[in-house]
Amino acid sequence: MTPDRHHEVLIAGAGPVGMAALLALRRAGVDAAAVDRGTGPTDYPKARVVSARSMALLHALGAGPAVRAAALPGDWTERILAARDLTGPELLRIESSARPDRVLCTQDRLEHVLAARVRGAVHHSCTALAVDQAPDHVTLTVRTPDGGVVRPTADYVVLADGCRGLGAGDALPGAGIRRRMMRQVSIRVDAPLRPLVAGREAFISYLLGDRQPVALLVVDGDRDWILMTLAGRTETAADYPLPRVRELLAAVTGGPVPDVAVRGVRFSDSAHRVAQRYAVGRVVRAGDAAHELPPTGASGLNLGLADVAALTGRLTALVRGRGGPGLLTEYETERRTAGEATGRWARERFGTVRLLSRAHSNGDPADLDRAARELACYLDHHETGRCVCAAPTTARTAAEEAISRA
Numbered sequence: 001m002t003p004d005r006h007h008e009v010l011i012a013g014a015g016p017v018g019m020a021a022l023l024a025l026r027r028a029g030v031d032a033a034a035v036d037r038g039t040g041p042t043d044y045p046k047a048r049v050v051s052a053r054s055m056a057l058l059h060a061l062g063a064g065p066a067v068r069a070a071a072l073p074g075d076w077t078e079r080i081l082a083a084r085d086l087t088g089p090e091l092l093r094i095e096s097s098a099r100p101d102r103v104l105c106t107q108d109r110l111e112h113v114l115a116a117r118v119r120g121a122v123h124h125s126c127t128a129l130a131v132d133q134a135p136d137h138v139t140l141t142v143r144t145p146d147g148g149v150v151r152p153t154a155d156y157v158v159l160a161d162g163c164r165g166l167g168a169g170d171a172l173p174g175a176g177i178r179r180r181m182m183r184q185v186s187i188r189v190d191a192p193l194r195p196l197v198a199g200r201e202a203f204i205s206y207l208l209g210d211r212q213p214v215a216l217l218v219v220d221g222d223r224d225w226i227l228m229t230l231a232g233r234t235e236t237a238a239d240y241p242l243p244r245v246r247e248l249l250a251a252v253t254g255g256p257v258p259d260v261a262v263r264g265v266r267f268s269d270s271a272h273r274v275a276q277r278y279a280v281g282r283v284v285r286a287g288d289a290a291h292e293l294p295p296t297g298a299s300g301l302n303l304g305l306a307d308v309a310a311l312t313g314r315l316t317a318l319v320r321g322r323g324g325p326g327l328l329t330e331y332e333t334e335r336r337t338a339g340e341a342t343g344r345w346a347r348e349r350f351g352t353v354r355l356l357s358r359a360h361s362n363g364d365p366a367d368l369d370r371a372a373r374e375l376a377c378y379l380d381h382h383e384t385g386r387c388v389c390a391a392p393t394t395a396r397t398a399a400e401e402a403i404s405r406a
């Protein structure tokens with residue numbers, strides 16, 4: 001990182017949103033660079049479904065074919081399942097007809113695709129500490145890998161530093177109020193589950209078991225999977241030794257699974273925060289820095305990429321001297337509205353798994369019907385980026401068929 005270097009745009013955070021913004025700006029000829037406190041792309045497959053709308057952006061950035069190549073083959077994005085366990089009868093199956101533009105590309109793979117296209121423009125192991133504005137420029141204070149501090153300047157700064165970075169705090173006014181809803185644990189396992197899911201390929205399967213519902217998330221569709229469930233307030237990775245994970249997995253699969261290893265245990269909050277201010281002067285928020293959403297409907301990444309699509313053309317116009325600050329006001333209005341609507345949508349559906357669980361234990365078709373309708377919205381939501389239950393779709397019809405069979 002060069003201390004006295006001025007850029008047209010500096011980006012704090014090179015996750016998927018920061019890198020997509022960097023790529024879009026650089027392709028438009030803008031002198032842009034990013035700093036990221038990490039050492040490189042994440043190795044954790046957090047987000048997985050890349051919506052058709054996000055794919056359209058990635059195609060426009062020249063990364064579409066590489067993302068498709070990095071994605072799982074098959075139609076994993078088109079199905080949601082609920083059952084007692086993987087080998088038992090299905091309680092619910094929601095399917096949409098295949099949408100070739102929507103892919104299941106795990107976040108680590110997506111980040112590698114983007115990183116290959118912005119190489120040299122991201123300064124790793126550099127932490128943004130503060131942002132200060134003057135009328136005609138912004139100064140970003142950055143801690144460098146050697147522990148020093150540098151203060152590069154830019155015409156504009158994008159805070160794309162996720163839900164724990166500067167953008168989510170009070171470095172900029174209007175971060176919004178964070179409401180923590182629950183704590184969850186993601187246990188990444190190496191286990192031979194492929195034969196058990198054959199014919200049941202789904203981006204998420206809710207396995208309701210006898211005790212606690214567990215969501216099974218696909219990573220490579222073969223041996224790499226994530227079990228996600230509620231976590232105790234004070235639990236740590238040490239609370240998930242191999243015997244406990246084996247037990248959880250046995251509940252998921254309906255019997256003991258040989259040859260299991262734990263690849264990692266991570267905790268995350270289900271929380272809700274949408275910034276009141278997406279743009280303050282020459283500094284803007286994008287992605288999780290602007291909005292942290294509960295996992296319902298898996299919208300965080302796609303919402304962030306839609307921020308990028310709305311922002312980068314406007315920033316390009318601004319640094320070229322075309323248009324005024326109204327462009328960023330417009331960005332704020334447009335994207336805050338989308339963030340609030342998506343956040344509301346996700347919160348309203350937060351109880352769906354509980355509803356499913358109840359339907360599983362009491363067999364009440366009304367509960368199952370409601371849960372099916374909510375889950376069918378997830379597929380609509382991925383497909384269109386809208387936050388409403390749309391008119392009947394193949395997904396809805398399949399859900400209703402499942403109910404009548406149940």
Ligand SMILES: Cc1cc2nc3c(=O)[nH]c(=O)nc-3n(C[C@H](O)[C@H](O)[C@H](O)COP(=O)(O)OP(=O)(O)OC[C@H]3O[C@@H](n4cnc5c(N)ncnc54)[C@H](O)[C@@H]3O)c2cc1C
Binds near residue numbers: 035129
């Ligand atoms: C378990 C889990 C499952 C999820 N599943 C889905 C899903 O299926 N679909 C979906 O759409 N979304 C999902 N999400 C949400 C999704 O992962 C996020 O919305 C997405 O990562 C947001 O991207 P981002 O680039 O805005 O932020 P991040 O991915 O958080 O990236 C922020 C970057 O900023 C860097 N950074 C942070 N602070 C600083 C600083 N001070 N200085 C410099 N760099 C900094 C970090 O190192 C990081 O690289 C999931 C999240 C979790 C936790």
